[in-house]
Amino acid sequence: MRATLIALPLLVLAACEGGGDPVQQALRDASAERHAATVVDGQVSGPDHAAMGHGPATPGAGDAAFAASEAAMHTGMAAASGDTVDEAYIAKMIAHHEGAIEMARVALAKSQDPEVRRMAQAVIDAQTVEIAEMRAWKPAAN
Template identity: 70%
Template sequence: MRAALGLTLLMMLAACEGGGDPVQQALRDTAAANHSAATPETAEVDHSAHAPASGPTPGDRAFAASEAAMHAGMATASGETIDEAYIAKMIEHHRGAVAMADVALARSTDPEVRRMAQGVKDAQTREIAEMQVWKPAGR
């Protein structure tokens, strides 16, 4: 911290001696240092590593319909107020979670995944019912 402060003070003094604005000179120096430190790897981020190289996997395809239905439902769910829109969109989001849990329950053979999927289905179904009976305050 002291070294950085000292360097900043030296830069400000040098800028003053040259007649320039020390803050502007410090900003220019920092920008130049940041620019020279950027490598091609950090200058542009390649997001392709996050996507499967050969397209959707069998696991991805198993959830495609439930994901599409959830996104379509959320896109069309609306409300007059933030509260109403939130409830409408979250109901659709939870329905998507239940549909994905159903896929896992139907196709997974892992007992832990099945346990988690059943827990998600139970909790989300309960929360959907809770949100469906919600009424805005004052109504």
């Protein structure tokens, strides 16, 4: 009985991770399409995130602090590429993680909340390690 209780969540996770249910895959694909952004002349455009429930209709005062780092991240991700899916994934994730680090640096510089500052430092620490791992994987010929 205990083995069944342990194995069941693993089977559920495996089904989700490996593509599994075609309906779930279609939902993931549709979500990726909705969230795709295009960078034109350094400006990010794409779906209306507020209309999709991903943010306020009117940016708050705190949003301005992150505008430059967000734009740079999206520009970097759009510019990152690779000859294979693997290489493109690594390049885009490096740009994504670099953006997360820049946003965390903004939070460290401007936040007074100790918990936010702790989380921001944790992001910097973790993402720095992950970037190093991804760069180590990336073929030397690039």
